[in-house]
Amino acid sequence: MSIHEDMPTLRPDHFAPSVIPYSDVAGSGWRGSKLILDSHCGTHLDAPSHFVADGATVDAVDLADLIGRCQIVDVAVSTYDAPIELEQLPEITQPRIFLRTSCSDRMESDPEGYFHHHAYLTSSTARALVTAGVRLVGMDCPSVDLDGDDAHQILLQNNVSIIENLVNLSTLPNECDIIILPLPIVGCDGSPVRAVAELEILDAPGDS
Numbered sequence: 001m002s003i004h005e006d007m008p009t010l011r012p013d014h015f016a017p018s019v020i021p022y023s024d025v026a027g028s029g030w031r032g033s034k035l036i037l038d039s040h041c042g043t044h045l046d047a048p049s050h051f052v053a054d055g056a057t058v059d060a061v062d063l064a065d066l067i068g069r070c071q072i073v074d075v076a077v078s079t080y081d082a083p084i085e086l087e088q089l090p091e092i093t094q095p096r097i098f099l100r101t102s103c104s105d106r107m108e109s110d111p112e113g114y115f116h117h118h119a120y121l122t123s124s125t126a127r128a129l130v131t132a133g134v135r136l137v138g139m140d141c142p143s144v145d146l147d148g149d150d151a152h153q154i155l156l157q158n159n160v161s162i163i164e165n166l167v168n169l170s171t172l173p174n175e176c177d178i179i180i181l182p183l184p185i186v187g188c189d190g191s192p193v194r195a196v197a198e199l200e201i202l203d204a205p206g207d208s
Contacts, residue, residue, distance in 0.1 A: 136161050
């Protein structure tokens, strides 16, 4: 997600960012801005300490879990508040998995529905991902669970990092290499991330 002061935000749990200029080229010869960011702003990583009292903070998350081959799974939902059941998932073949629900398609047009009525992982699905050896779970939803569910706890207690508010998953193939880079904020529970997929670019016919 692009970060700006009018971006869709899950309120009141999280607040919108502020970008406050404190210097400009005309007056100082250089430009600088003060950033005020929620640790769960936009596309972000949930570190284990987000829900686990003694869990790893974002600066301690192993980057090896966030960089490498990722499996992208279609679990598109047609209704709000849709659970993602274990039966909807194929064989898990990679330690990183993105769940493509299509929920992000309505982020701008229906932010209320996007943030409060979205697809989510059931407890059994979250446990199955842990059992399969998954180290990173990403979704194009604002959260892996809805109020009262426990997917956060199940994943984070097992040191499975979570990426929420992913966008553009419809452009990805079933597998690709990804790079997820959080800010190494010491002692923090999460961070906005730059989530990048490395795609093979095929030469057009006639190109050398």
